[in-house]
Amino acid sequence: xxxxxxxxxxxxxxxxxxxxxxxxxxxxxxxxxxxxxxxxxxxxxxxxxxxxxxxxxxxxxxxxxxxxxxxxxxxxxxxxxxxxxxxxxxxxxxxxxxxxxxxxxxxxxxxxxxxxxxxxxxxxxxxxxxxxxxxxxxxxxxxxxxxxxxxxxxxxxxxxxxxxxxxxxxxxxxxxxxxxxxxxxxxxxxxxxxxxxxxxxxxxxxxxxxxxxxxxxx
Ligand SMILES: Nc1ncnc2c1ncn2[C@@H]1O[C@H](COP(=O)(O)OP(=O)(O)OP(=O)(O)O)[C@@H](O)[C@H]1O
Numbered sequence: 001x002x003x004x005x006x007x008x009x010x011x012x013x014x015x016x017x018x019x020x021x022x023x024x025x026x027x028x029x030x031x032x033x034x035x036x037x038x039x040x041x042x043x044x045x046x047x048x049x050x051x052x053x054x055x056x057x058x059x060x061x062x063x064x065x066x067x068x069x070x071x072x073x074x075x076x077x078x079x080x081x082x083x084x085x086x087x088x089x090x091x092x093x094x095x096x097x098x099x100x101x102x103x104x105x106x107x108x109x110x111x112x113x114x115x116x117x118x119x120x121x122x123x124x125x126x127x128x129x130x131x132x133x134x135x136x137x138x139x140x141x142x143x144x145x146x147x148x149x150x151x152x153x154x155x156x157x158x159x160x161x162x163x164x165x166x167x168x169x170x171x172x173x174x175x176x177x178x179x180x181x182x183x184x185x186x187x188x189x190x191x192x193x194x195x196x197x198x199x200x201x202x203x204x205x206x207x208x209x210x211x212x213x214x215x216x217x218x
Contacts, residue, residue, distance in 0.1 A: 001025045002047065002159065002190060007056035009042060016042050017053070018213040024190045024206065026158075029181055031204035032194040038210045040194035041086065044161045047192065048083050049073040078107045082152030086163040088144050090151075092137035096128060099136055100151045109155055122150045142173060149180070160184055162193045166200055178203055 004022040016039040024030040032040045045051035046058075049067055058065040060080070066072050082103075090099045097119060104115035123129045126146045131139055136147065145165075152160060162181075166174050181191050182203060193200060201207060208215045 001059075001061060002192075003059040004046070004053075005057045005059070007046070007053045009039070009046065009051075009053045015213050017210075017215070019056070020214040022208065022215050024192055026190055027185050027188045028205040029185045029191045029193065029203050030206045030208065031200055032192070032208050032210075032215075033196060033201070034209045035196060039213075040210075041163055043215075044083070044163055044192065044194055047159070048081050048161055049077050050083075074106075078103065078155070079109070080157055081159045081161060082155070082157035084148050084152045084160070084162040084165055086167075088148040090136045090144055090147055093135060095133050095135055096123070096139065096143075096147050097132040099147055100154060102151060103154050107155055115154065118154060119150070122153060126150055141168075145169075145173075149177070153184075157189070159190045159192070162191070162195075164195055164197070165193060166195060166197045174199060 002022070002024045004020070006019045006021065007017050008019055009017040022043070032043060034040060042051060046053050052067055058067050060076070065076055091102075097116070100119040100123070101115050104110050104112070110118065120129065120132070123132055126149065128143065128146055128150070131143065136144060139147070160181075165177055169177065178200065181193065185191050185205070206217060208217055210216070
């Protein structure tokens, strides 16, 4: 379980969260809703430890995570978190395979050949096997999205964060990603999705919106 307690986050003078709480249990799909600018990406970034909160506490499985300790936080992130970023954050001049393998460069969980085997078997499942050697700048938007998903799953993380993963997806691709999230949650993973796409609400075990700088469960 992830728990954030009494979190405060301001960007200079701009308030985003004031003493708010957040909870996600293992095996849950948690959806963060709300209009643009409400703080969804900020919350995912704080869970990933990419952004720091000003006040509050972060617990994972009852253990406090020292988010201000860079080495502990990056170890936690590399070991536990797969993050599908809104703009995918792929490296255009790297091949599909190189992009998928990126998390393994910062983690000793898998050696090079294990990571390559895992990348190839995921690519097979996601129908990308044929384009592993293509540069990312030469593939389609839908393919880029699948590369970003595979990369987030490479190290078998316990926590999956996804920022607006269904924007601009047609019905088939939408179903594909929804089924994937359901499957990951059934494996006991925590799946946290920031989305204003109402179609995704149906699969939420827990849903939050933001009111008066606080996360509200609804
Ligand atoms: N680095 C930053 N410096 C200053 N303000 C920021 C910064 N990052 C985000 N903000 C502001 O904080 C607020 C929350 O932003 P955030 O990106 O978390 O919202 P969001 O709900 O994810 O929106 P979107 O769906 O458009 O990404 C916004 O008003 C945004 O302009």
